[in-house]
Amino acid sequence: MVFKRLLGSMGVGGPAVDTVLVPGAALPGGTLSGEVRLSGGRADFDIEHITLELLARVEAEHEDGERDGSVVFGRFSVGGGFRLAEGEQRTVPFAVTLPWETPVTELYGQPLGIVLGVRTELAVAGARDKGDLDALTVGPLPVQEAVLEAFGQLGFGFKSADLEFGGIHGSGQQLPFYQEIELTPPPHHSHQVNEIEVTFLADPAGMEVVLEADKRSGLFSGGHDVLSRHRVSHTDAAHSDWNTVVSSWISRLIETHTARLSGQTYGHSDVHGSYVHKDEHSHHSHHGDEGHHTGGRRSGPGMGTVVAAGAAGLAVGVVGGMVAAEAVDEIGDFFEGDEDEEA
Template identity: 70%
Template sequence: MVFKRLLGSLGVGGPSVDTVLDHGTVPPGRALTGNVHLKGGGAEFDIEQITLELVARVEAESDDGEHEGAVVFDRFTVGGGFRLAEGEQRSVPFSVTLPWEAPITELHGQSLGVVLGLRTELAVAGARDRGDLDQVHVRPLPVQEAILEALGQLGYGFKSADLELGRIGGTGQQLPFYQEIELTPPPEYAHVVSEVELTFLANPEGMEVVLEADKRGGLFSEGHDALNRHVVSHEGAGHRDWNAVVGSWIRRLVDHHASHGSHSPHAYDDPYASHVQKGHHGGGDHHHGGGHHRSGPGMGTVVAAGAAGLAVGVVGGMVAAEVVDEIGDAFEGDEEDGGDEEA
């Protein structure tokens, strides 16, 4: 959805901006392209700089509860240094690269309830105004989709997805937040595990997969979490038996802790598994083949059938487009920058 706004800081007669993206969905690490359309106002204006900001709505935990706010996690300068004549129309094309850790917003066309926005900021005659805000749709990388499909084939159901402000210790995380995809367990683990949380941390070479099992209370003295990390490559994603691979990850995650009753994360013998900790904003760390085999519904089917409320992007009781607008209007000044980058 495209939002058009007159630049308020410049008053009546200022230029307007309309940013239009070329593609419907883009995977992490790929180019996001489009055009910034400018229309001159009632006088000439010097367009000093055109900046695009990637904005995400994230959750943060603190001593007084959980809060939501907007985080700017990347910034690109895509133009500027020209004079826009009265009434002139000009288009500035751009191509910027999504961070590899950009969260997934949809799977097989179904929204996961995570909202990202691309906001356009103009620096005009010494004033800055954040004018246009567009929703960004991110689809999974092939290896991410393969893992999600395997989880669906193994009987895991999609519950929800959100963005958490903080860092996961022991990983190569780059962004100031991480995505948690919450899954309900299949019957064979339902008596032990209440849910499994999945986090993808992609990079140009491959991806870290962080799995966390939220243990049910009663098995030991209290419920507790167990988590581990696995590293996979982008290469050969379509030629592995992901059902077997992911199934072994889950078994190691759950069975080891069920048999030993450990209350701390454990590094398995798997050469790609390691101890991880999840740290939230404002505090320290406290907590991450062969041929194809497919049977039964995949995660795409589970998302479509089992999370109908999220299919319209429900976040805080608002549909996705409204939340993007909310980021621009209600969270001004309540942001953390994720770094600067010039296109």
């Protein structure tokens, strides 16, 4: 999706910018490629710089409720320092590296309801214009896909996904927000938890997988939630029995969650995991741990098979898909006018 606009600060006859991304989903920590196409105006213009901004639609919790706004989470200079002649057509190719914590917007081609954008800023003669906005699609890393597929094979369903402004205490989080993927439990766990939320914090070596059981309180409301954090590496994706690994994470999380509800003392800190309270004045607060992995192959039908068959699974969500599609179709309106809300 491309929005062509004349450089507003230069008025009618100014240069126009059109950014085109390479088709397909990018990956967190991977390369985002494309080209910026410039069309000269009715006079010569000195192009000082061409900058790409990564935008995300993020929810922020306040005392009076939630508010949506756009957050810039990446900024790259991809060109500039040349004169664009009258009527000249020029293409500026680019390849930039996405942050490792870039949110995932789709799973097996199914939108998750996360809206990201790439905005192009053109600076001419000291004036700036944010003249082009494109939707950004990001797929999961292999280990993210493996973890989510395991949840799906264990009977969990996709409920929703969103981006929360704030930080996870004690983690190496780099971005000013984090992604939460909300999953509904299978029948045999439904009496123990209402939902489990999954957050991935990726880095060059691997990622932290943060799990939260039953989110019932907001940032400024009372209550405590149970969280666990597990460390995995990118190379684990093809060498772990993920159904067994994730099942053990879930069992320990639910056990701790149940103990909390019954008023029992809980929490342990070993190589398998750690569990702590989420207090009323912080975002996720927890201690580090190492996830335990066992060798072997995943059993049962893959999530791709489940999706292809049209069965209920983690990557299937018609309502979520419709919401995401509508948001992407209206991406210009979605981010337009949000400059005052940007963090």
